[in-house]
Amino acid sequence: MNCPKCGKPARKIKGAYRFRESGLGNVFLEGAETYKCPCGEEVVRIPRMAALLDKIGEAIVNKPGPLTGPEIRYLRKNAQLSSQAFAGYLQQTPETLSRWENGRRAPGRDTDLLVRLTYAALKGYGNSDRILKALTELSGRLKKKVSITLRPKGREGFEYAYT
Numbered sequence: 453m454n455c456p457k458c459g460k461p462a463r464k465i466k467g468a469y470r471f472r473e474s475g476l477g478n479v480f481l482e483g484a485e486t487y488k489c490p491c492g493e494e495v496v497r498i499p500r501m502a503a504l505l506d507k508i509g510e511a512i513v514n515k516p517g518p519l520t521g522p523e524i525r526y527l528r529k530n531a532q533l534s535s536q537a538f539a540g541y542l543q544q545t546p547e548t549l550s551r552w553e554n555g556r557r558a559p560g561r562d563t564d565l566l567v568r569l570t571y572a573a574l575k576g577y578g579n580s581d582r583i584l585k586a587l588t589e590l591s592g593r594l595k596k597k598v599s600i601t602l603r604p605k606g607r608e609g610f611e612y613a614y615t
């Protein structure tokens with residue numbers, strides 16, 4: 453594997469890859485092929501991207517902690533909605549949604565749940581019982597900082613864990 457930037461050989465890196473391209477700072481991938489060049493360039497090969505992005509969305513929806521601004525933005529974008537449209541579902545102005553996404557204001561608990569349910573409905577999650585159960589359980593054990601680690605599972609999919 454040669455560096456696409458300078459052409460020198462890049463070496464393979466072991467361990468989980470922090471998936472910053474997702475716009476999230478707390479998502480890590482196991483099983484991704486990562487290369488690092490002495491020039492600083494990092495190259496990562498991520499298989500099954502569409503399935504991965506949806507699995508991250510699912511992990512965020514079920515996360516045992518309050519949604520962060522970047523997570524709200526991630527859900528909106530992965531549902532392929534404009535700020536205008538998503539704010540409309542939440543019965544908020546796009547300005548308010550923007551403040552949440554930028555972390556300048558935290559949404560209340562009701563809105564946090566509404567964001568999760570809206571995303572789940574838009575994505576057509578079949579098992580709404582499971583989501584509602586997860587949300588009920590959430591109330592008892594909210595953690596402030598939660599990291600999400602994904603690893604390949606089977607031929608097509610991924611599984612996630614919280615740390």
Ligand SMILES: [Zn+2]
Pocket residue numbers: 455456457458459460489490491492493
């Ligand atoms: Zn390089």
